[in-house]
Amino acid sequence: MKDLNKVLSGKILVKIRDNVLIVHQPDATIRYLADFFADDIYEDAFKKGVYIQEELEDLIIENGWWAQEKEDELKQIPKDIEQMKVDYFNNFIRDETRAFIKKALEKKKTVLKNLHRKNISFSIIPARV
Numbered sequence: 001m002k003d004l005n006k007v008l009s010g011k012i013l014v015k016i017r018d019n020v021l022i023v024h025q026p027d028a029t030i031r032y033l034a035d036f037f038a039d040d041i042y043e044d045a046f047k048k049g050v051y052i053q054e055e056l057e058d059l060i061i062e063n064g065w066w067a068q069e070k071e072d073e074l075k076q077i078p079k080d081i082e083q084m085k086v087d088y089f090n091n092f093i094r095d096e097t098r099a100f101i102k103k104a105l106e107k108k109k110t111v112l113k114n115l116h117r118k119n120i121s122f123s124i125i126p127a128r129v
Contacts (some may be wrong), residue, residue, distance in 0.1 A: 060122045070115060077112045081105065 006012065012023040036127070048122045051059065060066040091097040 056122065066119065066122060070119070074112070074115045074119060077108055077115070081108050081112070084108065 010025045014021045014023055023077060058065075061068060061071075084101055088098060088101045088105065
């Protein structure tokens with residue numbers, strides 16, 4: 001119910017130290033201004049030759065800093081982790097199998113974390129991990 005009331009109010013309360021701020025949803029004018037300035041900044045960056053994310057992805061692969069195989073692995077590992085969780089649950093009464101799956105799951109998570117770190121170091125988008 002709280003979430004519904006928050007959405008219906010059109011406001012978000014943010015507490016910073018001892019202050020409570022009320023953040024209102026932007027109206028059409030504010031959204032228009034944001035779009036206007038975003039387009040202006042994009043055009044300025046384009047004129048200066050700043051790369052967009054897709055161009056950077058191609059550049060890092062071309063230079064060998066990142067491989068398509070790593071990108072594929074980055075997409076596959078979360079699926080593998082989910083399957084391993086299912087396998088762990090299905091083998092709950094088998095102690096040895098469960099322990100093996102748990103150890104392999106931790107290794108997969110570590111590999112995923114390391115791939116994310118390396119991938120994010122090339123990203124112009126803020127980290128999402």
